[in-house]
Amino acid sequence: MLTFIYLVAIVAEGMSGALAAGRRNMDVFGVAVIAFVTALGGGTVRDLILGRFPIGWTQHPEYVGMVIVAGLLTVTVAQHMFRLRRLFLLLDAMGLVAFSLIGCDVALGLGYSVPVVIMSGMITGICGGVLRDVLCNQVPVVFQRELYAMVSLVVCCLFLGLRALEVNLALNTGLSFAVGLTMRLLAIRLGWKLPTFSYQQRWD
Amino acid sequence: MLTFIYLVAIVAEGMSGALAAGRRNMDVFGVAVIAFVTALGGGTVRDLILGRFPIGWTQHPEYVGMVIVAGLLTVTVAQHMFRLRRLFLLLDAMGLVAFSLIGCDVALGLGYSVPVVIMSGMITGICGGVLRDVLCNQVPVVFQRELYAMVSLVVCCLFLGLRALEVNLALNTGLSFAVGLTMRLLAIRLGWKLPTFSYQQRWD
Amino acid sequence: MLTFIYLVAIVAEGMSGALAAGRRNMDVFGVAVIAFVTALGGGTVRDLILGRFPIGWTQHPEYVGMVIVAGLLTVTVAQHMFRLRRLFLLLDAMGLVAFSLIGCDVALGLGYSVPVVIMSGMITGICGGVLRDVLCNQVPVVFQRELYAMVSLVVCCLFLGLRALEVNLALNTGLSFAVGLTMRLLAIRLGWKLPTFSYQQRWD
Numbered sequence: 001m002l003t004f005i006y007l008v009a010i011v012a013e014g015m016s017g018a019l020a021a022g023r024r025n026m027d028v029f030g031v032a033v034i035a036f037v038t039a040l041g042g043g044t045v046r047d048l049i050l051g052r053f054p055i056g057w058t059q060h061p062e063y064v065g066m067v068i069v070a071g072l073l074t075v076t077v078a079q080h081m082f083r084l085r086r087l088f089l090l091l092d093a094m095g096l097v098a099f100s101l102i103g104c105d106v107a108l109g110l111g112y113s114v115p116v117v118i119m120s121g122m123i124t125g126i127c128g129g130v131l132r133d134v135l136c137n138q139v140p141v142v143f144q145r146e147l148y149a150m151v152s153l154v155v156c157c158l159f160l161g162l163r164a165l166e167v168n169l170a171l172n173t174g175l176s177f178a179v180g181l182t183m184r185l186l187a188i189r190l191g192w193k194l195p196t197f198s199y200q201q202r203w204d
Numbered sequence: 205m206l207t208f209i210y211l212v213a214i215v216a217e218g219m220s221g222a223l224a225a226g227r228r229n230m231d232v233f234g235v236a237v238i239a240f241v242t243a244l245g246g247g248t249v250r251d252l253i254l255g256r257f258p259i260g261w262t263q264h265p266e267y268v269g270m271v272i273v274a275g276l277l278t279v280t281v282a283q284h285m286f287r288l289r290r291l292f293l294l295l296d297a298m299g300l301v302a303f304s305l306i307g308c309d310v311a312l313g314l315g316y317s318v319p320v321v322i323m324s325g326m327i328t329g330i331c332g333g334v335l336r337d338v339l340c341n342q343v344p345v346v347f348q349r350e351l352y353a354m355v356s357l358v359v360c361c362l363f364l365g366l367r368a369l370e371v372n373l374a375l376n377t378g379l380s381f382a383v384g385l386t387m388r389l390l391a392i393r394l395g396w397k398l399p400t401f402s403y404q405q406r407w408d
Numbered sequence: 409m410l411t412f413i414y415l416v417a418i419v420a421e422g423m424s425g426a427l428a429a430g431r432r433n434m435d436v437f438g439v440a441v442i443a444f445v446t447a448l449g450g451g452t453v454r455d456l457i458l459g460r461f462p463i464g465w466t467q468h469p470e471y472v473g474m475v476i477v478a479g480l481l482t483v484t485v486a487q488h489m490f491r492l493r494r495l496f497l498l499l500d501a502m503g504l505v506a507f508s509l510i511g512c513d514v515a516l517g518l519g520y521s522v523p524v525v526i527m528s529g530m531i532t533g534i535c536g537g538v539l540r541d542v543l544c545n546q547v548p549v550v551f552q553r554e555l556y557a558m559v560s561l562v563v564c565c566l567f568l569g570l571r572a573l574e575v576n577l578a579l580n581t582g583l584s585f586a587v588g589l590t591m592r593l594l595a596i597r598l599g600w601k602l603p604t605f606s607y608q609q610r611w612d
Contacts, residue, residue, distance in 0.1 A: 021347070022403025029354060030347025031401050044253070049452070051461030053255030054316075061319035075401045082405055112462075115469035130543070135334070137343045139545045143429070143438025150437060197439050197483045199430025201490055225551070226607025233558055234551025235605050248457070257459030258520075265523035279605045286609055339538070341547045 002098060002173060007066070009095030013039040014067035016092060017132050018074035019081070024136050028072060034132055035071025036064060042128035046103055046120055050110055089188060093151075097180035100125040100152040101173060104159055114160060121156035122149060147187035150194060155180035206302060206377060211270070213299030217243035218271035220296060221336050222278035223285070228340050232276060238336055239275025240268060246332035250307055250324055254314055293392060297355075301384035304329040304356040305377060308363055318364060325360035326353060351391035354398060359384035410506060410581060415474070417503030421447040422475035424500060425540050426482035427489070432544050436480060442540055443479025444472060450536035454511055454528055458518055497596060501559075505588035508533040508560040509581060512567055522568060529564035530557060555595035558602060563588035 017038030021031040040057045047055045057064055074081070081088060103124025107117040126142050126149050133140040142148045159176040167175075186192065221242030225235040244261045251259045261267055278285070285292060307328025311321040330346050330353050337344040346352045363380040371379075390396065425446030429439040448465045455463045465472055482489070489496060511532025515525040534550050534557050541548040550556045567584040575583075594600065 018401070019403055022401040024343050024347070025400055025402045026343075026347040027349075027398035027400050029357075029398055030344075033347060033353075048252060048456060049463055049466070051463065055253055055255065058253070058316060058320045061317055064319060064323070078401070078403050112466060113469055115472060116466045119472070134338060134542060134545075135344060135347075137341065137545065139432050139434075140438075140543060143432070143434040143441060143543075145435075149441075194435035194437055196433055196435050197426070197430040197486070198433045199427055199486050222605070223607055226605040228547050228551070229604055229606045230547075230551040231553075231602035231604050233602055234548075237551060237557075252456060259457055259459065262457070262520060262524045265521055268523060268527070282605070282607050338542060339548060339551075341545065 002101065005094055005098040005177075006102060007063075008091060009098045010039040010063060010067050011070040012088065012091035012095050013128055014070040015074045015081075015088070016129075018071040019078065020132050020136050021071075022075070022078060028075065031071050031075060032068045034135060035067050035074070037135060038128045038132040039067040039070075040064065040128070041131040042099055042103075042124045042126065045127040045131070046106065046124045049123065050107060050112065050116075050120060052106065052110060090185070093181055093184040093188075096125050096148065096152060096184060097155050097177050099128075100155045100180065101159060101176060104156050117160060118153070118156040121159075122152045125149070125152035125155075144196075145193070147184065147192045147194065151180050151184045151187065154183060206305060209298055209302040209381075210306060211267075212295060213302045214243040214267060214271050215274040216292065216295035216299050217332055218274040219278045219285075219292070220333075222275040223282065224336050224340050225275075226279070226282060232279065235275050235279060236272045238339060239271055239278070241339060242332045242336040243271040243274075244268065244332070245335040246303055246307075246328045246330065249331040249335070250310065250328045253327065254311060254316065254320075254324060256310065256314060294389070297385055297388040297392075300329050300352065300356060300388060301359050301381050303332075304359045304384065305363060305380060308360050321364060322357070322360040325363075326356045329353070329356035329359075348400075349397070351388065351396045351398065355384050355388045355391065358387060410509060413502055413506040413585075414510060415471075416499060417506045418447040418471060418475050419478045420496065420499035420503050421536055422478040423482045423489075423496070424537075426479035427486065428540050428544050429479075430483070430486060436483065439479050439483055440476045442543060443475050443482070445543060446536045446540040447475040447478075448472065448536070449539040450507055450511075450532045450534065453535040453539070454514065454532045457531060458515060458520065458524075458528060460514065460518060498593070501589055501592040501596075504533050504556065504560060504592060505563050505585050507536075508563045508588065509567060509584060512564050525568060526561070526564040529567075530560045533557070533560035533563075552604075553601070555592070555600045555602065559588050559592045559595065562591060 014035035017035040018031045021034040026034065040063065043056050047053070100121040103121035104117050107120035112120065129142050130140040155176050158179055159172060162172040162175065218239035221239040222235045225238040230238065244267065247260050251257070304325040307325035308321050311324035316324065333346055334344045359380050362383055363376060366376040366379065422443035425443040426439045428446070429442040434442065448471065451464045455461070508529040511529035512525050515528035520528065537550050538548040563584050566587055567580060570580040570583065
């Protein structure tokens with residue numbers, strides 16, 4: 001089940017990457033790269049940080065293919081995507097939550113401590129978008145917009161909490177997923193944001 | 205032979221990095237760093253992704269020295285480089301093709317599957333320039349300009365195709381090199397570009 | 409002793425990261441991320457490049473906590489920090505020197521050659537700030553400002569030179585630390601800079 005959601009999620013992330021590339025007038029090769037980085041960059045950074053080799057996607061080239069095809073298809077259907085933006089935001093939210101749970105699972109499997117497991121979930125959830133924004137030369141939106149990374153944090157903590165209470169894995173995954181998805185959708189609908197820090201004093 | 209071309213290539217890449225640093229008014233330390241990252245960053249990212257330790261340049265500090273010296277010399281000869289720009293573009297094109305072939309070779313030696321071998325070649329070929337542009341705070345030019353990454357892709361596919369046909373390695377390398385170099389030089393001369401994707405609709 | 413200075417240093421770096429995040433109007437999550445990356449990013453890049461797993465901070469989650477708390481506290485005390493800027497620059501300078509010495513020590517322990525040991529010290533000293541600036545979408549200040557990376561280089565070379573002369577480790581560390589700190593503070597006070605390279609000719 002989580003694998004299926006994962007596949008939907010990397011396709012959604014690949015499409016979001018393609019749109020970001022289009023905002024920078026990239027060529028189709030740039031579109032493919034940004035789609036790849038957005039969808040699979042979070043898992044790559046996680047695997048590097050946790051010292052988990054071989055890196056996930058190198059063992060699943062079919063995922064790379066899927067993501068690149070999704071990115072290139074986006075170029076042809078982009079003018080229709082605005083109408084589908086609600087579906088798209090839903091898929092993206094599912095991706096965020098699925099990535100976070102998978103990131104926790106990977107770090108647990110390697111025997112890391114609880115704080116590192118949480119960071120692994122968050123890195124998997126948000127680093128793809130951070131790399132996308134760095135390559136598109138803008139400040140990462142996850143550091144500025146409505147609740148996104150915080151959803152990842154809540155999902156990871158809830159999952160680990162229920163796990164410590166020895167809740168059945170399938171139930172735990174389903175519950176964490178539902179809570180995370182609800183929280184993200186409410187955040188978008190109601191415009192929930194974290195407080196912002198503005199500091200403009202120059203020291204030089 | 206490929207080693208010799210590789211050495212010429214990292215010097216050319218180091219010089220291109222130095223010029224990019226100069227466009228951002230960096231100090232000589234920044235010039236050295238950007239020269240290093242441009243020339244050796246692609247191989248570093250490749251080694252990290254493939255889990256190949258120790259990283260290549262840590263076993264060849266003389267390459268690091270060469271690249272940094274090339275970068276610093278560029279500062280003194282920069283005003284003459286415009287006249288030599290054709291030579292320079294030739295060296296850069298040779299570098300792109302040589303890096304791609306070396307990247308394929310490394311991944312083949314580690315037993316990765318064909319799609320990963322191709323990605324290894326492309327990462328080696330273009331990531332140095334991507335890192336250079338990220339550190340210089342601009343959208344990577346390889347995602348926007350005339351055929352560059354596509355040359356890397358063609359070279360990698362041709363090399364693997366001829367290898368599957370059991371063509372002699374030296375002949376295969378020479379042929380792939382010649383085709384890649386010709387393609388890149390024609391792309392510069394004739395302004396070949398991939399189609400561009402422009403998407404300006406904001407969703408928020 | 410170096411451990412104590414290291415702890416002070418990562419707190420100072422975390423605070424500097426938080427201020428940079430504030431200049432980009434990030435939310436408190438962004439502040440936490442940039443604080444983390446600024447303080448622990450240099451060591452992370454070093455461990456990746458040297459192939460040293462597990463990465464340092466994954467074994468010391470308490471450092472991660474400290475850095476994030478320091479970053480978030482900065483949000484509440486930021487308006488008073490300008491008055492404390494001299495203390496702050498002192499802590500930052502101590503961090504630069506301590507990071508450089510620790511980076512050398514780590515690479516020596518892994519048996520790398522002298523040039524790689526020096527680069528390890530410099531990577532540890534400056535990469536945190538480089539990552540901070542990349543995520544804040546600006547050209548890294550260490551490539552443009554008064555002597556900073558050069559201090560790291562001098563500290564690493566001095567430390568390795570005294571080590572080759574078989575100077576007692578504690579004395580060597582103390583001496584290298586004092587020279588580096590003095591050099592950095594003089595550079596700030598007297599505005600020492602490296603020569604800058606400006607190159608504005610476009611080739612296309």
